[in-house]
Structure formats: C-alpha cells, structure tokens
Amino acid sequence: MSQDSADHTYESDRVTNTPPDSSGRRVLLLMASQTYRAGAFLEAATRLNMPVAVGSEQDQPLAHLNPAGHLVVDFHDLEGATDKIVQFAQDYPFDAIVSTDDDGVVLAAMASDALGMPHNPLLAVLSARDKYQTRQALTAAGMRSPEYQRFSVDDNPQQAAAQVSYPCVVKPLALAASRGVMRADNPEQFVVAFERLVSILSGIEHGDGTQVGDQILVEGFIPGDEVAVEGLLMAGELQVLAIFDKPDPLDGPFFEETIYVTPSRHPTQVQDEIVDATRQAVAALGLTEGPIHAEMRVNDQGVWILELAPRSIGGYCSRALRFGADAALEELILQQALGGPLGSTEPASPASGVMMIPIPEAGILCEVRGVESAREVPGIDEIRLTLPVGQAVVPLPEGSQYLGFIFSRAENPERAEAALRRAHQSLTFVILPPDEAATHQPGQTAVDVLEASTHNGPD
Amino acid sequence: MIEITDVAQEKLLEMLNGREEDIVGMQIAIKGKGPTGFEHSMQFVLAGEEPENVVVTEAGKLRIFVDKGSVDDLSGATINFIPATGGFDIENPNSPFDWDDPLAQQVQEVLTSQINPSVAQHGGWVTLLEVKDDVAYIELGGGCVGCGMVDVTLKQGVEVAIIETVPSITSVVDTTDHASGSNPYYQQSKDDPHNQPAKGGQAPASPFAN
Numbered sequence: 001m002s003q004d005s006a007d008h009t010y011e012s013d014r015v016t017n018t019p020p021d022s023s024g025r026r027v028l029l030l031m032a033s034q035t036y037r038a039g040a041f042l043e044a045a046t047r048l049n050m051p052v053a054v055g056s057e058q059d060q061p062l063a064h065l066n067p068a069g070h071l072v073v074d075f076h077d078l079e080g081a082t083d084k085i086v087q088f089a090q091d092y093p094f095d096a097i098v099s100t101d102d103d104g105v106v107l108a109a110m111a112s113d114a115l116g117m118p119h120n121p122l123l124a125v126l127s128a129r130d131k132y133q134t135r136q137a138l139t140a141a142g143m144r145s146p147e148y149q150r151f152s153v154d155d156n157p158q159q160a161a162a163q164v165s166y167p168c169v170v171k172p173l174a175l176a177a178s179r180g181v182m183r184a185d186n187p188e189q190f191v192v193a194f195e196r197l198v199s200i201l202s203g204i205e206h207g208d209g210t211q212v213g214d215q216i217l218v219e220g221f222i223p224g225d226e227v228a229v230e231g232l233l234m235a236g237e238l239q240v241l242a243i244f245d246k247p248d249p250l251d252g253p254f255f256e257e258t259i260y261v262t263p264s265r266h267p268t269q270v271q272d273e274i275v276d277a278t279r280q281a282v283a284a285l286g287l288t289e290g291p292i293h294a295e296m297r298v299n300d301q302g303v304w305i306l307e308l309a310p311r312s313i314g315g316y317c318s319r320a321l322r323f324g325a326d327a328a329l330e331e332l333i334l335q336q337a338l339g340g341p342l343g344s345t346e347p348a349s350p351a352s353g354v355m356m357i358p359i360p361e362a363g364i365l366c367e368v369r370g371v372e373s374a375r376e377v378p379g380i381d382e383i384r385l386t387l388p389v390g391q392a393v394v395p396l397p398e399g400s401q402y403l404g405f406i407f408s409r410a411e412n413p414e415r416a417e418a419a420l421r422r423a424h425q426s427l428t429f430v431i432l433p434p435d436e437a438a439t440h441q442p443g444q445t446a447v448d449v450l451e452a453s454t455h456n457g458p459d
Numbered sequence: 460m461i462e463i464t465d466v467a468q469e470k471l472l473e474m475l476n477g478r479e480e481d482i483v484g485m486q487i488a489i490k491g492k493g494p495t496g497f498e499h500s501m502q503f504v505l506a507g508e509e510p511e512n513v514v515v516t517e518a519g520k521l522r523i524f525v526d527k528g529s530v531d532d533l534s535g536a537t538i539n540f541i542p543a544t545g546g547f548d549i550e551n552p553n554s555p556f557d558w559d560d561p562l563a564q565q566v567q568e569v570l571t572s573q574i575n576p577s578v579a580q581h582g583g584w585v586t587l588l589e590v591k592d593d594v595a596y597i598e599l600g601g602g603c604v605g606c607g608m609v610d611v612t613l614k615q616g617v618e619v620a621i622i623e624t625v626p627s628i629t630s631v632v633d634t635t636d637h638a639s640g641s642n643p644y645y646q647q648s649k650d651d652p653h654n655q656p657a658k659g660g661q662a663p664a665s666p667f668a669n
Contacts, residue, residue, distance in 0.1 A: 031608075031611075033607055033608050034607045035607055035608075036607065038607065038608060038609075038610040038611055039610035042610050042611065042614040042615070043610075043614075045614075046614065052615075054611050054615055056608065056611065058608070060611055060612060060615070060616065061577045061578050061580065061581045061583075061616065062574060062577055062578065062612055062616025062617065062619075062620065063615075063616070064577070065573060065574075065577075065616055065620045066615055066616060066620070069615040069616075069619065070611075070615060
C-alpha cells in the first residue's frame, strides 16, 4: 500500500524533530510484549528516520498520545488481527509489515497478503514455523535429513522408544532457544526425555488451537559442527549477511547455545556449501521476502539444515552484527521491507561474537560479581545482564532464559571468541536455593534499612 | 536542617533499645526521584562504619548522617512516625520537579500532565534528570524498569509527546538501568509456544497488561 501523498506527515514522524525519510514511508512492526527485539528495531527506525507503528497484543499506556503509532492485535486470532491491521492501514497508512520475531510472522504474512504488500507466502511461513513440516519440506526437496518421526504426547513412550534409531534427539515442534530439546542414546534415555518433554509441554498454553504443544519430533542425532546463517531475502534472492560458528560442542544431553562468532572459520568451500544449503532450504520452504535465520550442522557428509526461520536472529544476539558505518541488522531489515536500497552489508568489524550466558543451576539469582572486570576484558563490546537479582532461574531443558549476553569485537574470530570466554570467566553468578537466598545480603553493611514513606511538600 | 518529630525520635530510640549492635546514628539520603517527588533512604549506622562524605548533625538524641549530595534537597525535611501505618514519613519541602531551565520546565510539564498519569496506571513513572544541549535525559521507574515493551513506551509514547510539545528538544535519552532488577513484573507469565523469543528466552513481561 502506498501512502496517499508524499508530504503527508504522520504523528510519529515528529519523534526526532528531523525531516522524515525522503520516501515518507513507514513500517508496521509486529512484536509480542515479551520480545527482546523492540529496542533494536525501534532504534533502527530512529536511525533511519523511518516512522513506524507497533502492533502488539497488549495496549500500551501512552497509545492515546500517538494513535498512529500503536495497534493492539491478538496474534492468536489471525483473521481478526488481519482485519484490524487492514482497518489500521486505512486510518494510518503504512507500506510494509515486519515481525520482529517468531510470534508475528504468520500474522505478518496474512496481513501483508490482505494489503497486497510483498511478503512470504503464508504456507511457507507456516511450514517454517513447524519443525516437522520443515523436515518434510527439506526431505521432499532432496536435502540431507536425519530420520524423523512425529509422536503425540499421549503416545506410549516405551512403544515410541522401540520405533526410533539411536542416538536421537527429542524436541518440541515449536519451542525455541533449545528449550525441551534432549538427546537420547538408548531406549531408557528416550523414555526419560520423552516424559520430561511431555511435562514441559503440559505447562504451555495452547494459544491458537494448533497442536504444536501436543506433539514431539524425534530426529536422528547429527554429529558435527553447528553453524548459523543470517540472511535477507529479496524477491526470492538470498543475501547472506553472516555465517556464525558455534565453537562450543553441542552434543547433548541438552543443547544449550552459548557462543556465536562470525565470520566463520570453516574453509571457503564449506562456507559455500553452507550458503548453497541455505538457498536450497529457502526454496524448499517457499520463502521469498525478509530476514531468515538458519541453523545447521556440518560434518564429513556435508551440510544438514536443522531449521530455517523466517525472522532474524533472536534475543539480543543481533547486536553482534554491525554493518558499514556501524549500522544494525534491523536497519537492513527495515530497508528491505520497504523495497531497498540496502545500506552497506559489509561487516563493520573484522570479527564479532556473542555469548548467551547460560544458567548453570536452578535457584534464585542472588548476586552478580565481576561485571566491571568482565567489561574491561580487551575486545568486549558490551555486557548486558537480562535477569534481575532476586529472580528464580531455571536451566535447560525446562528453562528458556539466559542470564545475559556478552558481546565482543576483534580483529579475528579467535580473539572475538577468546574475549567472550575471558569475560565470562570474570563473572560470578550467585544462585542459591530459595531458603538460602532469603537471607543472602550481598554487600549489605548497614544494620537494616528503615522503611520510610515519602511526603514531598506540604499538603 | 532536618527535624525529627518527638514521636519519631521516641520510636527510633525504642527500636534501638535492646539491640546488641553499637549503633551510632542514622544515615539519610536522597536515593532517587519517584512519581511524586524525592525518594529517601534511612538506615542505622554501626560504630566503626560511619559513612564518608556526609554532614553530621544532631536531632534530639540522635546523630544524623546526611549525604553531602543530598543536603540541599533535604533542607527543611521533617521525619515523622505515623502510628496508623507503623512507618516513618519524610516530609520534604523540596521538589525534584522545580527547574530553573525553561526548557526543562516545559519537559517536566509534559511528564506531569500527559505522561506520568497514564504510566502510573501501570505501575511506572518517568523522571526528568536534566535537559542538556536540547536533549532530555530521563529515567523510568517502577514497572517500567526491565519491561520488554519499555522501548515502545519510550519511543512511541514518551519521545513523541515530549518532542511534539517541546519542539526545541531534539531527542530523548533513557538512562534507566533495566537490568537493575527491582521490577515486580519481571517474572515470566505462563508459557505460550507462540510467545518464545528464539534466543535468550523470554524478555521480561510487560506490566502493561490489560
């Protein structure tokens, strides 16, 4: 949809008091209220001087001050939400829809289709969001694929154990961040993993009626190095923006992702195979537009696609990617959404990395020590702690959070990785059982703190 | 400089009686700005652990250690004890919202009249720290801290309102440490398979639920 007139001024244009982007076009960002990605996309829009609206499932407290910038949509009511977006486009025109992460990709495809905006086909997005359908599409396209089977959470785990080959990986169909993913080397381990995943899934609401929480995918375990690809699709053409190595072994029993480093240290020929496999997977799924994030394994037999999602890398990890004159990944995504042209896609630094700080044990996060020392490690760009002291933390496979993120930049990937490890070693996370946490008082020297209310000025 | 009412002195001395520690006084400081004014801290001081950079005064039978940086903002404050609530109340005649800079006054008016009433309904508030070189530096408090959607509130709400109303302001900078951790809304809500960020799990839940 095109804007009615080039000189139209949206309320949100006035955010920076600078002239709007010469195109005057804007983007609707779909984001769930629990996203980590809001800041990165909004900051990117600010840098591009690109007006945006935010569609989220919760009403925002200041929406009344900027009605053109806010929309409430229910990601689980796809038809209803699409109708709301179409109506919103009539009231406050925009030119493209971008989902900041998994939650909104299906709705973005549906609404874009309704509005005639370039986007991925709905069926392609639905396939990419479901690990079983992804596996089917890749297999049908003749790509390397492990044995795979789908089970119901109601299936008998002992009987299922007899139907699979070992070693295998038990995983949910739609959870992310390796949550619920477990390796089993024999039937006994399989039954334990199966029942544990059923327990994890039983605590998950069924938001839109799909059966993603009721089913379990079992795949043959693929040995090898794991890598990730970040790319942008434009009219079906893939532009690879980065290949990340994951230098920590991911052999199970859980698959906790920690370090991503780019550029890849794999030989050029292997990197070419990685890119080729990503292109084949994109084509197999039918994706055509926008960001993609692919995860795969590389071994002597070649490249094995694990999953390919129609969205950018999640969490705060995108901060490890900077392009040209320090442009963010999200800037490229927004530029692509509006049809380009893209800014520079050359890396801003020779190498960079991110470490998702894993949760070592369950308990209450009581104290974090060594942050300043970690920040002083050469090559460390930023340390971002994301869980507050006092919060209960749960490791994989049940948990879905990290303690924070460490970012590095260096002259080569070896140093980028080494900086991450040194910084992580400088950090100490004090995690205690709840009963001990209640009495833990880090750095408290006063006898006690008196509760005092505040009364400013006379009545 | 600071007064302690007789009732408050009596209550504090009562609290001190019977304690084994050698308490030599009480430290008072401005710890921040809240939605209605300054936020204060009060804590007992142990012998041998007297704080530095303080002004020491006597208030009745109590020694009061006032942070040097808080002296002006606490001038004329009165500490009272409210039996009905069982807590202490600091009546401070000073306001953090009185600005000499006309631009800061305008930004403060936007926060007071347009933004904070709405944000307060969701347990948060926005405080102006200073205006410098046409940039408004703010801090978010309460439920805003650590909220996954705080950037939306900031960019799509606070910035828009301030810049629209005070055109001289060129940008708004959030200085909040969102990992500081006191956000009561940080706890995860019930899991939903369609509500899972791909890396790093869930961001803090929004306090701005309907």
